[in-house]
Structures are given as structure tokens and as C-alpha cells.
Amino acid sequence: MATSNDIKNGTVLRIDGQLWSIIEFQHVKPGKGGAFVRTKMKNVLSGKTVDKTFNAGAKIETASVDRRDMQYLYQDGDDFVFMDTDTYDQLMVPATVVGDASNYMLEGMMVNVAQNDGNPLYVDLPASVVLEVTYTEPGLQGDRSTGGTKPATLETGAEIQVPLFLEQGTKVKVDTRAGTYLSRVND
Numbered sequence: 001m002a003t004s005n006d007i008k009n010g011t012v013l014r015i016d017g018q019l020w021s022i023i024e025f026q027h028v029k030p031g032k033g034g035a036f037v038r039t040k041m042k043n044v045l046s047g048k049t050v051d052k053t054f055n056a057g058a059k060i061e062t063a064s065v066d067r068r069d070m071q072y073l074y075q076d077g078d079d080f081v082f083m084d085t086d087t088y089d090q091l092m093v094p095a096t097v098v099g100d101a102s103n104y105m106l107e108g109m110m111v112n113v114a115q116n117d118g119n120p121l122y123v124d125l126p127a128s129v130v131l132e133v134t135y136t137e138p139g140l141q142g143d144r145s146t147g148g149t150k151p152a153t154l155e156t157g158a159e160i161q162v163p164l165f166l167e168q169g170t171k172v173k174v175d176t177r178a179g180t181y182l183s184r185v186n187d
Helices: 095-104
Strands: 012-017 018-028 037-041 047-054 064-076 079-086 092-093 110-116 118-122 129-134 149-154 159-163 171-175 179-185
Touching: 064 092, 079 095, 079 171, 092 110, 092 118, 095 118, 149 171, 159 179
Parallel strands: none
Antiparallel strands: 012 018, 018 037, 037 047, 064 079, 064 110, 079 092, 110 118, 129 149, 129 171, 149 159, 171 179
């Protein structure tokens, strides 16, 4: 069992049967009274963020989280199938665990899958991905890059807002965290 002095960013704690990941921490030694550790934690499954303070030296339970780079193979019903490229083991991850990441995953893409005791916790995508626009309304003469935006459907089926000048078949870079257009990609 670890103590609160071992807390670092990325440490995963088990508190009341739930897994919490440390986002920020600060060791505080006030002039009067005992030292403590102020943390900001994120629930691994729900994404809820809370602030929690631990007394210095308090016993905490850490959880081992195995993060592996895996290749997304295909969707099988409500499950997504990933393959460990080192061992060629396949892992089925439920759609509820994959969540919104499915909007930006293409077959063959490398992603990071986190597991605890063999149970998948979440899928971490790269910060940005390149996807093709499969449908958008045609732009009009005079549309400029600083103008408005219009909806566009990507090859994964996700819909994002893009500048008016983009056309169908254009490859775009998409921010996977916010689901927003970043730039046009020239081949």
C-alpha cells in the first residue's frame, strides 16, 4: 500500500471501489499544522472531476493500469475489436467503454487502450486524426476561409463544422478531444 507522498500525475487510485486518475497534485506544508497533498482527480469511467485533500503520509490504495498501444481492427456488433501488435492477442471492448472515440477511429488505426485487471477502462486516441469528408454542401463562389462554417460528414460517420470553402473528398485534420476541425490536409 502506498502513501499520499507517492502521488504523481497519472497515478490511478482505488477509492470506494472506483478508479480515480490524478490530474494535478500539490504537496503543501503550511507554517502551522501538518502537511497535506491537494489533488484534482478524474473518475476513470465516468470522467467526473473532483478535488480531494489527503493528509501527508496517509495510506492510499493504488491500482495498476496497463496502457498498451493496440490496433483497431473492426466493429463486431456492440463491441470493438483491438489487437496487441506485439502478442497478436485480440481484445473486445464494449461500445460503452469506447464512447465518443468511435467517431474518429478508422480500421487499422493505432490507439492506446487502458486496462485494469484485464477489464478495459477507456480508449485514448491521438490528439488529432486525418479523416476524409464524405459529404458536405458545395461551397459558393466568394466563400473565404475567414467566413462561416457548414456541417460536413466524415468517413467515420461523425459530423463536424468545417469552413465554407471545403469540398467533398477533402482530407481534414480533426481534434479528437473537442471534435473540431483543425486544418485541411494536402496529400
